[in-house]
Amino acid sequence: MTVSVHLTRRPLSVAAAMRVLSGPGLGGVVVFAGRVRPDRTPAGRVTKLExxxxxxxxxxxxxxxxxxxxxxxxxxxxxxxxRFGTIKVGEVSVLVGAACGHRSAAFDAARYLIEELKRSVPIWKTERARPARRPRRPPYRRRGRASG
Amino acid sequence: MAPRVTILLFATARLAAGASELRWPVEPGGLPLGSLVRSLGSRYPKLAPILPTCRFVLNGRYVVSRATRVRPGDKFAVHPPYGGG
Structure with a gap:
């Protein structure tokens, strides 16, 4: 993969991003990877995002x-x-990277890119959750025979 | 067949309207964006509270002015607040 901008259903690779971000004189490289979290929601534990x-x-x-x-x-x-489509917990949904001459500019650029991506790019996610199991009732205890 | 505008709905707007695409009849001269948005809210009451938070896109470009004219054959998209990342 060699393009800077990419929207795909396929998994994202940090190694592939690092290849795009390499070049002579690029001493500062920052890569941010956003992964799907198994958050608790009122509907249950998140298992994937659409x-x-x-x-x-x-x-x-x-x-x-x-x-x-x-x-x-x-x-x-x-x-x-x-990425778009279905993405499971733990998988990477977004990769943002910047390569500059020095670290300070690379950090600033990567931070700017991820914040602006979240604010201004028309992408939406919907949580899919697994409902929590209802707590089991304590096992029924038969009354023991009276001793003696 | 009456002239129509294609309306694309995403995310919460799609869920509220129960459709991702609508073919909306309009007069041959079109109508202002503000009127189109008001009619959408009247036709889909669940969509009405979402519309004030939305951005609107006409033929691939963001539009801000409610006076912008939407004409037959146009593509009009309703974008609820974004949530990528």
């Missing part, structure tokens, strides 16, 4: 973010990858 998006517009907004980060932070290489 992501949907207005994908054509999402691509266009992500490309704008890439250009802005390049201009503002001097980020030379950028990764903005997001």
């Amino acid at each position: 992501y949907e998006g207005d994908l054509a517009l999402a691509r266009s907004v992500l490309a704008d973010l890439e250009r802005t980060a390049q201009r503002r932070f001097g980020a030379v290489r950028i990764v903005l990858w997001h």
